[in-house]
Amino acid sequence: MDAHPRAAPARVVEQHRTGYLVAQAPDEAVGVESLPEWQLPRCPPEQRAAVGDWVLVEDGRVVVLLPRRTVIKRGAAGEHYRQQVIAANIDRVLVVCGLDGDFNPRRIERYLLLVRGGGAEPLIVLTKADHGSAEVDAAREALADVVGADVPVIAVNARDAASASALAPWLGEGVTAVLVGSSGAGKSTLTNTLLGRERMRTGEVRASDDRGRHTTTHRALIPLPSGACLIDTPGMRELKPTGEEVIAENFTDIEALAEQCRFRDCGHCNEPGCAVRAAVQAGTLGPARFANFLKLSDEHAAAARQLEERRRNPQPTSGSKRRR
Template structure:
């Protein structure tokens, strides 16, 4: 991406925009800039029921409540547009006007998005954050540590086209043996994924994350309540901005001190999105299990039979790896479980998409959104 891309939009302050993750004008954005020459790019830094807070730099944001149907938050007169195609925290809008007259005129296409399937009987997706470069998967080195849950986070992060980094917090209360045990437990889980161990209260320790937080970069924190996400944010900022709370001693569970997603400019030059803890991590059906379980997939490719179920078949490379200690049987179990969940979600997604296609009256094409994607107004 480069600001040299042709555009007729209002002059951009790339330096200020870079402080909130501006990547430059992408090729697929240029037509929207040309269509709205008086508009300015602004990033969604908070989402509320009736509107958004957007910013054009690291200073105070402003509210945008003059919204066409495609941009209204899902809980407010949502119309027919899919909730995940509406703006969310991290999205870039083109905005015209100022103050109370500020109006969103286009949503710039995303280059990445982390989503999960929403709870409920009907298939829905929930957008966690958009236009992310790095996802810090945060886990405490206490009762919060769970390699199987980390695998689920990696599945969602990889599915969104985002680089994951595992951040193990509470190094100040964990002994060297605990840290080493955690690294060993993650040895298979995080092939090609970097692990960083930090004391979230110590600036010098947290500075290990700075290389992912330079100008034009956006990171998101995901993890359970009590894992230390808000403490990390405060230390990166150098001020106590986010509320924090102690975890329960019996199970290391934390309370939801972060109640909504917010994009925060950082002194390092980039920005960070802090999210509430997520206890339910359901795949959307758009993920590729092979991205998170490349080791299991590679072993399966060596089995004698193409349709090997990895149970009792002769020549099963997966069972041989388990018997030799090369593969953790719990990793295989989670691979199977998540593969079934992803396949089920993919089926529900396909059904939902077909229902939407069948509901178009008379087979006529639906109205087009300002960003060129479908959706009735």
């Protein structure tokens, strides 16, 4: 603040290629330019402002990115290690999943890994609950060993305001929440219902596979009548760990079993006396959950190695000049 005495704090409500929309009050967004270094191709994405970030603005330009309280991010697609910030300074992450072909407990496990790694509180929202109570009950049963007792699971009809009001306890005044989930899960429909008006464009879901198109093309922070702020996001097909998460926090049941293994460094593959594989064989641990645990553990370990390598050997920005 001392270096920019005329700067004012504002919150990022939309992120674009070369600039941002920021707001100091609800529905008062203005366009500002980004820091020049953020526009360089080699600038790490997580070091740029994202939707939900607080920044200092002076003369129509962002001059400082303020520290983040929480963040949700993922490993970006591509061969080289990079991170992508989905949203910052959020209280709750609503993981939206449709009760149709979109429902996938293994993908929800991935979302929970990313959410908990950033410090926000997860909430599972099952949309299309109008399909029937049998589908809701089956989904809750399938998620029993995935979410544990500390993560609420709420089923709603995203098109019905009365049904969506079940989310009110988690969207009170001053709360910032972000919607994440695949295309066609009903995120934009739910946003419109919570707003009470059609703001976000929605699209039909293909009958052949219950998949939707990307009707939301960018992230946007929207004030709700309840006094909460809601961030809608495009559908995400790839959910790669960043290497900063803690696997044990998301698989406490498997970690508890691992304590009973004969060897402390048991890899749960072919070692004798493995309590984890014994639980799978006994039917007390689902084989799909165990397989996803092994897969995510491997991906997380690889991402952690790449992250450490990048921290040891940071790449110069494309604007850096080499000495001859």
